[in-house]
Amino acid sequence: MTTPTRSFTAIGLLIALGACDGGLDLDMRGRMGGAVDTSQAALQAVDNRPQPDDRGxxxxxxxxxxxxxxxxxxxxxxxxxxxxxxxxxxxxxxxxxxxxxxxxxxxxxxxxxxxxxxxxxxxxxxxxxxASVDVATLAGSAIERAPSAIRPAQAxxxxxxxxxxxxxxxxxxxxxxxxxxxxxxxxxxxxxxxxxxxxxxxxxxxIPTAKNVPQPQQSAQVTVPGAGTATPQPPSASKPLPTEVLPPANQTAAAAPAATTDKPAPKPAEPVADIGQKKAATNSGGGGAMSMPVSGSIIREYAKGRNEGIDISAAPGTPVKAAASGQVAAISATDEGVKFMLIRHPDDLISVYTYVDDISVKKGDAVSKGQSIARVRSGDPSFLHFEVRKGFESTDPMPYLR
CATH class of the missing domain: 3.10.350.10 (LysM domain)
Known part of the structure; x- marks a missing residue:
């Protein structure tokens, strides 16, 4: 049995209350990643479902x-x-x-x-x-299907x-x-x-698949055939040559070694998709300003506009801890029962904790880093959705956690 879906009345109420709380706008639409809202998803085009065969x-x-x-x-x-x-x-x-x-x-x-x-x-x-379809496979299958004459392969x-x-x-x-x-x-x-x-x-x-919208590429400027190329203006005896500005001697000396370097600049590493991969997440906190709110594997990484935080796998009932010291700014739930809470920190940082239960603090409470504030909600899978926001712009939590 499913329950009827209602609008986000609880969040709407917080929006109104937020106007009286010193400018903290608590409208979470489009700010909670995949955890509680679809406003970002509405901007994402999806493919049409493929057509079935005659059997369906x-x-x-x-x-x-x-x-x-x-x-x-x-x-x-x-x-x-x-x-x-x-x-x-x-x-x-x-x-x-x-x-x-x-x-x-x-x-x-x-x-x-x-x-x-x-x-x-x-x-x-x-x-x-x-990516799994290559030219060699197409060519080979085309030859196999053409006993008397080579026909083009159907991709x-x-x-x-x-x-x-x-x-x-x-x-x-x-x-x-x-x-x-x-x-x-x-x-x-x-x-x-x-x-x-x-x-x-x-x-x-x-689940509908996202439409792959190609990014516009800048093409190199091409000279129209027959148009020729621009001819540089020849020097004129009636006009003085431009003044040559030479750098100071110490700058020239400092730049000289760089000119003799013949090693190419290292190529940036290509991003690797995290689909199906899990990354270990611990409570060590590393050298970052925050510590992990739960121990577990990161099952979904931060992706601006698609997932505004990280999803950390954790068993139901796992204690959720404050990532940093601060003050509880809001506690609420959607009409579907998804509870979330916000903690305000110095330097205009806000941490967001979603899919939680048994919240043990209340709005306005001061919390310390590592303090237990809630427990992970039951789910299939069960996980904590965690965000870090600079103001109201989401940012990758990992640099704060390392």
Whole structure:
């Protein structure tokens, strides 16, 4: 069973109260990363869901799903894709004769025959990540398929593999959208949800993938053919030569060794995606101004505009500690029951703690670095979302924690 989603009335109340609290604007919309709001996600374009084949099957390297049609039941989908209806029903938490909405996603417990031109697909096989398709593979498969004449190969369908999320008890389309930084509308369109965004426990959802918008590149200036290039003005006897300004002798001497250096500048390291990776996080605090609020693995790193803090894996009930000394500025919860708190620190810093329970302090309390202030809330997975803000601009917490 899911609970109806309501607006963020609690946060709205804090906005009004914040105006009376010395200028601390507590409007958290767009400032809590994926933890409690979708305003940043609304700015992020998503891809369209791939088209299924004639059976309704969409295939990815790690799983397959079927898309229901108007008038479908679980049984009719099972018949169309060639799986036992009881097995398919158990896997999706429904009954064999339950009606399905047009566009609803049905997760497959095991793989069926891959989409191919014979099943109405453009190409054969699962949708592949773009990086996994190379020219050599295309050329080789083209030759194999052309016994009498070499025909151009049909490129495999490419695209990012979406996260497949299983709905847990108490989750709503809105909380799931916030978790993955997508809009509820996009989530509904990808999964055929009704106008109330209704979900059921055990239902599988495809999380919309972000559209890859290419960044504009500056091209080198190209001379139009036949136009020639600009000719420098020749020196004139009637005009004096420009005065040459020489640097002081000591600057020339200091710059000389640099001119003889023949080592190329080191190339900056390429960023490595953190998808699926975990980084150990301890309470040591290193040389930073703050200490880790919980001990655990960082399961999601800071990414401006996508995740405004870090998500730290921790068991339910793990003590949450103040990252630095300060004063509790706000404690509240969303209408979905997601509790969060803010602590104000010197130098215009604010630390934010989200997905907490059993808060042991109150607004206005002075807290010391390392003091227990709450516990990690139960969840699947359970984690603490932690942010550091300079004023109200989010910043990467890690430099403060090292």
């Amino acid at each position: 099957v969409i295939s990815y390297p790690n799983y397959q799903v079927a898309v229901a049609r108007r008038g479908d039941t679980l049984n009719s989908v099972a018949t169309r894709i060639g799986l036992p209806a009881p097995e398919l029903a158990r896997y999706n938490g429904v009954q064999v004769n339950d009606p399905l909405r047009a566009g609803e996603i049905v997760a497959l417990p095991r793989r069926v025959a891959e989409p191919s031109p014979a099943t109405g697909a453009v190409t054969t096989g699962p949708i592949q990540p773009p 495999p369908q490419t695209g990012a593999e979406p996260v497949r999320h299983k709905v847990a008890r108490g989750e709503t389309a809105f909380t799931i959208a916030r978790l993955y930084q997508v809009t509820p509308r996009a989530l509904a369109e990808w999964n055929g949800l009704d106008s109330n965004f209704s979900l059921r426990e055990g239902q599988f959802l495809l």
